[in-house]
Amino acid sequence: MIETRNISKSFGGQQVLKNVTTAFQKGKTNLIIGRSGSGKTVLLKCILGLHEVDEGEIFYDGRDFTKMNEKSRKKLRQEIGMVFQGGALFDSLTVEENVQFPLDFFTTQTPKEKEERVNFCLEHVNISNANNLYPSEISGGMQKRVAIARAIALNPRYLFCDEPNSGLDPETATVIDKLIQEITKEFNITTIINTHDMNSVIEIGESVLFISNGEKCWEGTKDEILKTNNKTLNEFIFANKLYAKLKESS
Amino acid sequence: MKFLYNIGRYFAMLGKVFSKPEKTRLYIRQLFYEIESLGIDSVGIIIVLSLFVGGIMTIQYAYSMSNPIYPVELIGLGTRDTLLLEFSSTIMALIMAGKIGSNITSEIGSMKVTEQIDSLEIMGVNSASYLILPKIIAVVFIFPFLYVLSVFFGLIGGLITGPAVGVITMPDYISGIIWLFEPYYVTFSIIKSLFFGFIIASVPAYFGYYVQGGALEVGKASTKAVVNTNILILLTDLILTRLLLT
Ligand SMILES: Nc1ncnc2c1ncn2[C@@H]1O[C@H](COP(=O)(O)OP(=O)(O)O)[C@@H](O)[C@H]1O
Ligand SMILES: [Mg+2]
Numbered sequence: 001m002i003e004t005r006n007i008s009k010s011f012g013g014q015q016v017l018k019n020v021t022t023a024f025q026k027g028k029t030n031l032i033i034g035r036s037g038s039g040k041t042v043l044l045k046c047i048l049g050l051h052e053v054d055e056g057e058i059f060y061d062g063r064d065f066t067k068m069n070e071k072s073r074k075k076l077r078q079e080i081g082m083v084f085q086g087g088a089l090f091d092s093l094t095v096e097e098n099v100q101f102p103l104d105f106f107t108t109q110t111p112k113e114k115e116e117r118v119n120f121c122l123e124h125v126n127i128s129n130a131n132n133l134y135p136s137e138i139s140g141g142m143q144k145r146v147a148i149a150r151a152i153a154l155n156p157r158y159l160f161c162d163e164p165n166s167g168l169d170p171e172t173a174t175v176i177d178k179l180i181q182e183i184t185k186e187f188n189i190t191t192i193i194n195t196h197d198m199n200s201v202i203e204i205g206e207s208v209l210f211i212s213n214g215e216k217c218w219e220g221t222k223d224e225i226l227k228t229n230n231k232t233l234n235e236f237i238f239a240n241k242l243y244a245k246l247k248e249s250s
Numbered sequence: 251m252k253f254l255y256n257i258g259r260y261f262a263m264l265g266k267v268f269s270k271p272e273k274t275r276l277y278i279r280q281l282f283y284e285i286e287s288l289g290i291d292s293v294g295i296i297i298v299l300s301l302f303v304g305g306i307m308t309i310q311y312a313y314s315m316s317n318p319i320y321p322v323e324l325i326g327l328g329t330r331d332t333l334l335l336e337f338s339s340t341i342m343a344l345i346m347a348g349k350i351g352s353n354i355t356s357e358i359g360s361m362k363v364t365e366q367i368d369s370l371e372i373m374g375v376n377s378a379s380y381l382i383l384p385k386i387i388a389v390v391f392i393f394p395f396l397y398v399l400s401v402f403f404g405l406i407g408g409l410i411t412g413p414a415v416g417v418i419t420m421p422d423y424i425s426g427i428i429w430l431f432e433p434y435y436v437t438f439s440i441i442k443s444l445f446f447g448f449i450i451a452s453v454p455a456y457f458g459y460y461v462q463g464g465a466l467e468v469g470k471a472s473t474k475a476v477v478n479t480n481i482l483i484l485l486t487d488l489i490l491t492r493l494l495l496t
Contacts, residue, residue, distance in 0.1 A: 050371060090369075105373065105374075106374070
C-alpha cells in the first residue's frame with residue numbers, strides 16, 4: 001500500500017498539487033484520473049521522488065519515503081517498476097536488452113538466468129519473436145508491452161503507469177489495461193495508473209482518484225463513479241456523450 | 251543571472267557525472283561503444299578535411315612566399331606549424347563540436363524528452379554518470395589521436411597538392427616540414443586537445459540533459475550547445491596559448 005498525506009507541490013509560484021491525501025491498495029489497479037494538465041503526472045512523479053514535494057508525506061507500506069536519504073530511496077526504487085507515457089524504452093537497445101537492463105544493473109544473475117527471466121517477462125506481455133528488434137521497429141502497442149515487461153523484470157512490489165494506453169487504438173488500449181490488471185493480481189502488486197480515458201475506468205477502475213486542478217476531488221470505485229453527484233466529476237465523465245447515455249440508462 | 255545559473259548547474263551536473271560508477275562493467279561496455287560511435291566514426295571526415303586544408307595551405311604559403319628572398323623551406327614549415335599549432339587542434343575541435351557535440355546533445359536531449367532519463371532514475375541508475383561519463387572519457391581519450399591523424403593527413407595533403415599544382419617540388423616541401431621542428435608545439439596542442447575533448451563532450455551533454463519540451467527544443471538545444479561549445483573552445487585556446495606558449 002502507498003499512502004500520501006497532504007502533499008503539495010508548486011513550480012515557480014504555480015501550485016500544481018494541493019494537499020493531496022489518499023491511499024493506493026495492494027493487489028488492486030488504482031487509477032488517478034483527471035483532465036490533461038490537472039497534475040496527474042506531477043502527483044506520480046512526486047510519489048516516485050522524481051519531483052521533491054514541498055509539503056506532506058509519502059509512505060510505501062509504512063516506510064516514510066519523504067524522510068529517506070538518497071541511498072535508501074535508490075534501494076526502494078528497485079522495488080518499483082514504471083511504465084512511462086511514451087514507453088521510454090532505451091532506443092539504442094533491443095527489446096531483449098531493454099528488459100535485461102535492470103537485471104544487468106541490479107542483480108548478479110548468470111547470463112542464463114537473465115535470459116530466462118527476460119523470456120518469462122516477455123511471454124507475460126505476449127511478445128514473441130521480437131527479442132532482437134529495436135523499439136523503433138515495433139508498433140506503439142508493442143512498445144508499451146515491452147515497457148511493462150521491463151517494469152516487472154525485477155519483480156516489483158509497486159507498479160506505476162503514466163497514461164499506459166495513450167496513443168493506442170481502443171482495442172489495443174483495452175488489452176494493455178487488462179494486461180496490467182492481470183499482472184497486478186498475479187504478483188499482488190500495488191499498481192497506480194494515470195489516465196484520462198474513461199474506458200480504462202470502466203474496465204479496470206477498482207479504485208479511482210479524481211483530481212481537478214491539483215486537488216483531490218473525488219474517490220471511489222468504477223461502480224460508484226457512474227452514480228456520483230459530484231459536479232466537476234460529472235463534467236469530466238460526461239464530456240464523453242457515450243457515458244452520458246450510459247448514465248441515463250442506468 | 252541566467253548565465254551564472256547555467257554555470258552552477260553545469261558544475262553540479264559534473265559532480266553527479268564524476269560520482270562513483272555503480273557497475274563498472276556496464277560503464278566499460280558503454281565506453282567502448284562511445285569510442286566507436288564518437289571517435290572512429292569521425293576519422294573519415296578528419297582525413298578528408300585535413301587533406302584539403304593541408305593542400306590549400308601549401309598553395310597559399312607558396313603564393314605568399316613567392317619572393318625569392320624567402321627560403322623555399324618556409325612553405326613546408328608554414329603548413330606544418332599551422333597544422334600543429336592551430337588547425338589540427340583548435341579548428342578541428344570547432345568542426346568536431348558541430349559533429350560530435352550536436353550528436354551528444356540530440357542523443358541525450360531526446361532521451362530526456364522521451365523520459366528515458368527519468369526511466370533510468372526510477373530504476374535507481376545515476377543517469378548523468380551512466381550516460382555522460384563514458385562520453386567524456388571517450389572523447390578526451392580519442393582527441394589526441396584525432397589531432398595526430400589530422401596533422402599527418404594535412405601534411406600529406408600538402409605533399410600531394412603542392413607538387414601536383416607545381417608550386418613546390420616534393421624534396422623542397424619535405425625539407426620544409428622537417429626544418430626547425432619544435433616538438434613542444436605537439437605537446438602544447440595535445441594538452442589543448444584534452445581540454446577541447448572535455449568541453450566538446452560535457453557542454454553539449456549539459457544542454458541535452460536539461461532540455462525541456464519536445465523534439466523542437468532538442469533541435470534548439472543542439473544549436474545552442476554548438477555555439478556555446480565553440481565560444482568555450484576559443485576562450486580556452488586563448489587562455490592556454492597565453493599560459494603555455496608565451
Ligand atoms: N517540471 C515542471 N515545471 C513546471 N511546471 C510543470 C512541470 N511539470 C508539470 N508542470 C505543470 O503542472 C501542471 C500539471 O501537469 P501534469 O501533471 O503533467 O498534468 P497531467 O494531469 O496531464 O499529467 C501543468 O500545468 C504543467 O504545466
Ligand atoms: Mg500526464
